[in-house]
Amino acid sequence: xxxxxxxxxxxxxxxxxxxxxxxxxxxxxxxxxxxxxxxxxxxxxxxxxxxxxxxxxxxxxxxxxxxxxxxxxxxxxxxxxxxxxxxxxxxxxxxxxxxxxxxxxxxxxxxxxxxxxxxxxxxxxxxxxxxxxxxxxxxxxxxxxxxxxxxxxxxxxxxxxxxxxxxxxxxxxxxxxxxxxxxxxxxxxxxxxxxxxxxxxxxxxxxxxxxxxxxxxxxxxxxxxxxxxxxxxxxxxxxxxxxxxxxxxxxxxxxxxxxxxxxxxxxxxxxxxxxxxxxxxxxxxxxxxxxxxxxxxxxxxxxxxxxxxx
Amino acid sequence: xxxxxxxxxxxxxxxxxxxxxxxxxxxxxxxxxxxxxxxxxxxxxxxxxxxxxxxxxxxxxxxxxxxxxxxxxxxxxxxxxxxxxxxxxxxxxxxxxxxxxxxxxxxxxxxxxxxxxxxxxxxxxxxxxxxxxxxxxxxxxxxxxxxxxxxxxxxxxxxxxxxxxxxxxxxxxxxxxxxxxxxxxxxxxxxxxxxxxxxxxxxxxxxxxxxxxxxxxxxxxxxxxxxxxxxxxxxxxxxxxxxxxxxxxxxxxxxxxxxxxxxxxxxxxxxxxxx
Numbered sequence: 001x002x003x004x005x006x007x008x009x010x011x012x013x014x015x016x017x018x019x020x021x022x023x024x025x026x027x028x029x030x031x032x033x034x035x036x037x038x039x040x041x042x043x044x045x046x047x048x049x050x051x052x053x054x055x056x057x058x059x060x061x062x063x064x065x066x067x068x069x070x071x072x073x074x075x076x077x078x079x080x081x082x083x084x085x086x087x088x089x090x091x092x093x094x095x096x097x098x099x100x101x102x103x104x105x106x107x108x109x110x111x112x113x114x115x116x117x118x119x120x121x122x123x124x125x126x127x128x129x130x131x132x133x134x135x136x137x138x139x140x141x142x143x144x145x146x147x148x149x150x151x152x153x154x155x156x157x158x159x160x161x162x163x164x165x166x167x168x169x170x171x172x173x174x175x176x177x178x179x180x181x182x183x184x185x186x187x188x189x190x191x192x193x194x195x196x197x198x199x200x201x202x203x204x205x206x207x208x209x210x211x212x213x214x215x216x217x218x219x220x221x222x223x224x225x226x227x228x229x230x231x232x233x234x235x236x237x238x239x240x241x242x243x244x245x246x247x248x249x250x251x252x253x254x255x256x257x258x259x260x261x262x263x264x265x266x267x268x269x270x271x272x273x274x275x276x277x278x279x280x281x282x283x284x285x286x287x288x289x290x291x292x293x294x295x296x297x298x299x300x301x302x303x304x305x306x307x308x309x310x
Numbered sequence: 311x312x313x314x315x316x317x318x319x320x321x322x323x324x325x326x327x328x329x330x331x332x333x334x335x336x337x338x339x340x341x342x343x344x345x346x347x348x349x350x351x352x353x354x355x356x357x358x359x360x361x362x363x364x365x366x367x368x369x370x371x372x373x374x375x376x377x378x379x380x381x382x383x384x385x386x387x388x389x390x391x392x393x394x395x396x397x398x399x400x401x402x403x404x405x406x407x408x409x410x411x412x413x414x415x416x417x418x419x420x421x422x423x424x425x426x427x428x429x430x431x432x433x434x435x436x437x438x439x440x441x442x443x444x445x446x447x448x449x450x451x452x453x454x455x456x457x458x459x460x461x462x463x464x465x466x467x468x469x470x471x472x473x474x475x476x477x478x479x480x481x482x483x484x485x486x487x488x489x490x491x492x493x494x495x496x497x498x499x500x501x502x503x504x505x506x507x508x509x510x511x512x513x514x515x516x517x518x519x520x521x522x523x524x525x526x527x528x529x530x531x532x533x534x535x536x537x538x539x540x541x542x543x544x545x546x547x548x549x550x551x552x553x554x555x556x557x558x559x560x561x562x563x564x565x566x567x568x569x570x571x572x573x574x575x576x577x578x579x580x581x582x583x584x585x
Binding site: 011018150158 | 423526531568
């Protein structure tokens with residue numbers, strides 16, 4: 001277990017190192033270096049000034065020197081400054097990360113519960129199966145941002161029950177969370193419904209289920225006590241993948257609902273040419289994604305004794 | 311049943327995309343020309359689906375958008391299928407270092423958060439390295455196809471590798487090898503045909519994924535730039551219009567959903583036929 005954890009953490013560190021290099025190289029391709037932006041913003045800036053500024057910020061140094069200086073700073077915990085928000089990057093990341101974790105975590109939980117419930121419905125009531133299947137296919141085919149817009153039109157514009165976006169100052173945070181969580185949960189629910197239905201259907205044909213029925217166990221007991229624990233594993237596997245995907249996948253939902261999370265921070269940084277913030281945010285999202293996947297893997301190991309042996 | 315339904319839907323969409331100029335002519339609309347006196351018109355006989363914020367007919371833009379969205383989705387998925395099949399086949403055939411390299415790279419891609427990376431990649435400007443820049447229609451399509459293929463090949467490669475490994479250990483391949491068939495002949499005649507069913511399923515799913523990803527990037531303003539219509543960029547400003555013209559937000563999303571659902575149905579149908 002310890003060795004597994006150590007090797008997985010080493011993998012994560014290596015992945016982050018490679019990603020940081022590739023992303024840093026890529027940013028060099030993005031339109032406009034910071035000095036060009038400064039020149040566009042201030043017509044009095046002369047070319048000597050630009051040169052001086054480039055030298056001051058080290059932009060005239062070769063690529064590998066710039067990368068090493070930047071990556072060294074990250075390792076020492078110096079995340080630099082965000083031009084777009086005029087704040088230290090470190091101060092922006094904490095609240096954004098918390099907001100995303102709250103959104104993605106509650107969405108994952110709701111998607112899992114509702115998805116498995118739908119799957120159980122399809123598996124135990126064959127007449128409901130086509131309906132659940134249709135819901136799942138449509139749910140997976142819907143673009144998240146469109147679903148978000150439709151929910152805004154229905155609940156914020158037409159009915160006026162919920163706010164169309166933004167985040168609460170304090171206190172009434174829950175009403176701002178409902179629509180984004182619903183959007184993200186519906187988008188992810190379909191996969192759980194399909195997989196838990198398939199997994200339960202397969203489990204219900206096993207001999208021990210027949211034995212339980214022959215023993216006179218009620219359908220409810222058969223489903224909950226006998227079929228469920230065995231059918232849960234493939235579903236948990238999907239959840240393990242999803243836990244990681246959600247951290248980054250919340251980007252669209254956060255943008256649609258103007259929620260100040262990691263995804264929105266990254267998107268704003270990319271659109272506003274704030275390269276440092278964009279890079280640090282990307283690395284943090286990647287780290288959270290991989291840690292979430294790792295955590296889900298470990299949880300799965302705890303639940304499934306067969307995996308623990310290896 | 312699923313396969314037929316999916317193919318029927320896709321066929322209808324393809325016909326609609328092909329008929330875009332005919333519909334535009336019949337209605338007498340130019341999907342690119344703004345008409346500021348006819349903004350936000352509700353559906354009518356003249357504008358069956360209403361008009362958008364620049365007074366352009368939504369139906370004709372939807373049909374022209376179908377051309378862009380379907381072309382991008384198909385091209386990206388085919389490129390991903392080609393790269394993925396080649397990578398998976400080489401990994402299974404050569405084994406050893408080649409296999410480790412391909413699979414490590416695939417694991418690397420799978421471990422990363424796809425959407426943030428797509429956003430970052432799509433924001434890079436290819437004009438800096440001498441390619442057509444952002445905002446030019448042909449350049450936009452090429453850029454998005456390349457980026458989506460870069461992410462799409464991984465799934466295909468894993469499936470193709472698994473299927474190829476299984477096939478290499480089958481008796482008919484070993485028999486062919488014992489009879490002295492060349493490696494090229496074994497790959498072409500015996501292994502490649504066995505890869506087709508799983509690759510077809512993966513490709514159908516890749517089309518669905520590519521269309522969703524393209525629409526998302528275009529919605530975020532990083533994909534196909536206006537005035538060229540794509541289903542995603544038609545929704546980009548629909549969000550600001552939820553109060554004034556909510557119907558403008560409905561149709562492009564429905565089109566995306568129908569297309570992606572059709573691709574999923576085709577993939578499901580192919581998988582069931584295979585097993």
